[in-house]
Amino acid sequence: MIAIVDYGMGNIRSVEKGFLKVGADAMVTSNPKVISDAKAIVLPGVGAFKDCMKNLDDLKLLDTVVREIQKGKPYLGICLGLQILFTESEEFGICKGLDVFKGRVVKFRFPDDSDLKIPHMGWNTVMLTPPPPIFDEIPDNSYFYFVHSFYVIPEDEEIIAGRTEYGLEFTSMVWKDNIFATQFHPEKSQELGLKILKGFGEFANKA
Amino acid sequence: MLAKRIIPCLDVRDGRVVKGVNFVNIRDAGDPVDNAIFYDEQGADELVFLDITASHEKRKIILDVVEKTATDVFMPLTVGGGIKGLDDIRDLLNAGCDKVSINTTAVNNPEFIKAAAERFGSQCIVVAIDAKRVHDSRFEIDQKREIPAWLNSSTELNQRLFIFNPSEKAWEVYTHGGRRPKGINAVEWAKYMEELGAGEILLTSMDRDGTKEGFDLELTRAISESVSIPVIASGGVGNLEHLYEGISIGKADAVLAASIFHYREYTVRQAKEYLKNKGLPVRL
Numbered sequence: 001m002i003a004i005v006d007y008g009m010g011n012i013r014s015v016e017k018g019f020l021k022v023g024a025d026a027m028v029t030s031n032p033k034v035i036s037d038a039k040a041i042v043l044p045g046v047g048a049f050k051d052c053m054k055n056l057d058d059l060k061l062l063d064t065v066v067r068e069i070q071k072g073k074p075y076l077g078i079c080l081g082l083q084i085l086f087t088e089s090e091e092f093g094i095c096k097g098l099d100v101f102k103g104r105v106v107k108f109r110f111p112d113d114s115d116l117k118i119p120h121m122g123w124n125t126v127m128l129t130p131p132p133p134i135f136d137e138i139p140d141n142s143y144f145y146f147v148h149s150f151y152v153i154p155e156d157e158e159i160i161a162g163r164t165e166y167g168l169e170f171t172s173m174v175w176k177d178n179i180f181a182t183q184f185h186p187e188k189s190q191e192l193g194l195k196i197l198k199g200f201g202e203f204a205n206k207a
Numbered sequence: 208m209l210a211k212r213i214i215p216c217l218d219v220r221d222g223r224v225v226k227g228v229n230f231v232n233i234r235d236a237g238d239p240v241d242n243a244i245f246y247d248e249q250g251a252d253e254l255v256f257l258d259i260t261a262s263h264e265k266r267k268i269i270l271d272v273v274e275k276t277a278t279d280v281f282m283p284l285t286v287g288g289g290i291k292g293l294d295d296i297r298d299l300l301n302a303g304c305d306k307v308s309i310n311t312t313a314v315n316n317p318e319f320i321k322a323a324a325e326r327f328g329s330q331c332i333v334v335a336i337d338a339k340r341v342h343d344s345r346f347e348i349d350q351k352r353e354i355p356a357w358l359n360s361s362t363e364l365n366q367r368l369f370i371f372n373p374s375e376k377a378w379e380v381y382t383h384g385g386r387r388p389k390g391i392n393a394v395e396w397a398k399y400m401e402e403l404g405a406g407e408i409l410l411t412s413m414d415r416d417g418t419k420e421g422f423d424l425e426l427t428r429a430i431s432e433s434v435s436i437p438v439i440a441s442g443g444v445g446n447l448e449h450l451y452e453g454i455s456i457g458k459a460d461a462v463l464a465a466s467i468f469h470y471r472e473y474t475v476r477q478a479k480e481y482l483k484n485k486g487l488p489v490r491l
Contacts (some may be wrong), residue, residue: 009328011300011303011304011305011331013277013301013302013303014277014281014303014305017277017278017281017303018281020278021278021279021281046330046331047327047328047330048328115458117435117436117437117438118435118436119329119330119406119436119437121330121406121407121437121460122209122210122211122212122252122437122461123209123210123212123252124208124209124210125208143210143490145282145283146209147283147406148330149329165208166209187281188283188305189281189282190247190281190282193281194281
């Protein structure tokens, strides 16, 4: 069973429905025991980094999530679930993250005369560098749905699995061993998004 | 490159699509889920459900519609209409909707947008602005304005927002489907809504809505250039060139249309191919 972590932020129903659609066994939970027993963890969510960390802390889930990731349990982070893997975010001063990966989360900044809007909202392409195993059926430069104002800058470039261009080239996906995380929303990215969820479900089954 | 979005809009009343797609290969033209699947297959970038249910008792039906749609369709879903409180937003998000579009409640109480953005995140708070061009000469006489109570106090902000001295290029904010002028300058309103935490603007020209004459490009551009959040242009689309103009001249980030897709004048895919041939980035 895949545990979809519910910490009160964002539309997690779509993630659950996505896994059900591709025939994966997934359930929404905020119970540390269920998360520890699960075969894999999915951490979705949109909104503020600080609230995300605080809610996970209030629910006593921070330690559980970090421990399970470090034990090698398959992890899929979506949007905030990608950002909180890093050392810190510059949102509202400096906010500490899980520090699973070294790096920072920073805000898009464009000159005043730029046409680029913030948040980065809509469909954009992902250049795979190199494609992770859960991307077996995904062509390079496919479109995925994004909605975010912050992006990650990993210190270790080896973990970068995808890049996207929006005013600059930013890291839109990371992958290392059991950890996959996307800045975009597979659960909102139609057929190709569902293929990623399916790929992760299969990876979790083999793990 | 970020693609320009094409967004079909479905009017839903009492859980049924009004003016639904009249296609042979759609099972039930009034079923919102069937309509959503139809547009999903055509490659729509997002969907908007505008809930026009009049009776308060039947308002919960939209939650069921969202729930069922989100089971089969995996793309961003926005619901607008009748959102009065934070609980309404929470219920919609929990049902599987991604964004809510708010007009009247924002006009009556702008602080609601701030509260909603703080609670749920700006990314899911769309402010819908229905705007109509103000003609200087007619301004005094032809309008029975419903000025919101908060706008009556004479603060610097309110002087900025109040449309008491319209130039030729001013647009006024309306509620109730373009029937009630509110005395608010639409461009300033858009900026204020961004300040309070709106994540996107859904802009409808009430002069053009239903005319098939194309967007009010001046209005679209004035607002799109005044805010740094995405703007969805709406109201008046009659052909594919109109979509192109809304993006190229109006500077819109996304275009919304209803009738050209419902009455199968064009498919979403045809619209995207047209824009692509004109050199705009679209997802095909």
